[in-house]
Amino acid sequence: MKIGSFMPLNSVWSSAIKQLRDEFPQHAWLEGLKPESSEIGSLDAMIAGRIPLEVFERAHSLKTLFQPFTGVNHLPASLLLERNVEVYNVHSNAFDVAERALAMTLAFYGRLIEYHNDLRSEIWHGFWVNRGAEDNWDSIYGKTCAILGTGAIGVALAKLLKAFDCTVYGWRKSSTAAVPEHFDAIFPTMREAIDAAEIVFIALPATAETEGLFSKEILAGMKGKFLVNVGRGSIVNEEGLYEALKNGILKGAAIDTWYTYPKTGVIGAPSRYPIHTLSNVILSPHVGGSTNQATRRAVDDTLKNIRAFLRTGKGIWRANLSRMY
Numbered sequence: 483m484k485i486g487s488f489m490p491l492n493s494v495w496s497s498a499i500k501q502l503r504d505e506f507p508q509h510a511w512l513e514g515l516k517p518e519s520s521e522i523g524s525l526d527a528m529i530a531g532r533i534p535l536e537v538f539e540r541a542h543s544l545k546t547l548f549q550p551f552t553g554v555n556h557l558p559a560s561l562l563l564e565r566n567v568e569v570y571n572v573h574s575n576a577f578d579v580a581e582r583a584l585a586m587t588l589a590f591y592g593r594l595i596e597y598h599n600d601l602r603s604e605i606w607h608g609f610w611v612n613r614g615a616e617d618n619w620d621s622i623y624g625k626t627c628a629i630l631g632t633g634a635i636g637v638a639l640a641k642l643l644k645a646f647d648c649t650v651y652g653w654r655k656s657s658t659a660a661v662p663e664h665f666d667a668i669f670p671t672m673r674e675a676i677d678a679a680e681i682v683f684i685a686l687p688a689t690a691e692t693e694g695l696f697s698k699e700i701l702a703g704m705k706g707k708f709l710v711n712v713g714r715g716s717i718v719n720e721e722g723l724y725e726a727l728k729n730g731i732l733k734g735a736a737i738d739t740w741y742t743y744p745k746t747g748v749i750g751a752p753s754r755y756p757i758h759t760l761s762n763v764i765l766s767p768h769v770g771g772s773t774n775q776a777t778r779r780a781v782d783d784t785l786k787n788i789r790a791f792l793r794t795g796k797g798i799w800r801a802n803l804s805r806m807y
Contacts, residue, residue: 701722
C-alpha cells in the first residue's frame, strides 16, 4: 500500500511515522504531504486532519482514511461513501471534553470569572467585606443533571458528576440499550430528560438528525435551566439561544462549540448574535478536547487503528459516514 501522511513534520508525527515505517517496511510511507502534492492520486490510505475537498476529489485510489480526532462532519461523506472509502477516527479526548464541560459549569455556579475580574479591579465580594447571602456562590452538589448523548464523552461526564453526588439522567437515540455506568436512568424522550434536570449537557455529534434539535420552542421552555454545549453549535438554534439567555429564560449557558469561526487569523465573533456579550454565559473557543494529554493519546490511538488495519484489514474505531459519527 501507499500511505500518505498530511500531518505536520517535526512534530510527534515524525517519530510516529518512523515507527510505522520500521514495523511495516513492505508499505510505502510518504510524509509531509500538502494539498498540492502530486502523489495524492496514487494514495491507498491517508493520515490526515482537516484537508480541502479537492484532495479527496483527486484521491481516486483512496481506500482508507485515518484521522486523529473524532468528528467527521467536515468530510465529504457522499463522495467517500460512493467510493467505498473506510474512515477510522479516535475518541481519545472524551475525558478532556467532559472535564471542560464540568469546569465551565463550576465556573458559572462558582461565579469564578465574575469574582476574578472584580478582584483584579480591587472589588471584593463575600463574608470579609460584610456582603450578604446574595453575594454567595452555588455548589453543584446534589443537583440533577441531564446528559444528552451517552457516548464516550457522556459516560466520562456522568462519572465526574457522581463525585458531586449529582443525579444523572441521560437521553440517546437508542432507548433499548442498557443504562450506561454512572447514569441513574435513560429517558425515552429528550423533553423528559430536559424537564427532569437543572443542568443540561449536550454531548451529541453533529448529524442531520441533531441539527437544530434544540429549537426556539424547546429553548423557550427551559426556564431556570443551565445549558452546557460541548457537542456542536448546529445542535442549538442560534437565535433561540440568544433570546433565551438575554430574556432570562435560561439561567445561563456554557458554550465551547459555536456558530461562526474566524476564516483567517484569530479575531471574530462566535455568533451572528451578541451571545458573547451576555453576563450569564461562560465562553470557551472550541478547545474542549485540546489538551496536551489528549493530543498524545490521539496519536497513540491513531497508530493502533493503523496497525490493526495493516495486520487484519480492519481498524479498531471505524466511523459511520451514513450517520456522520
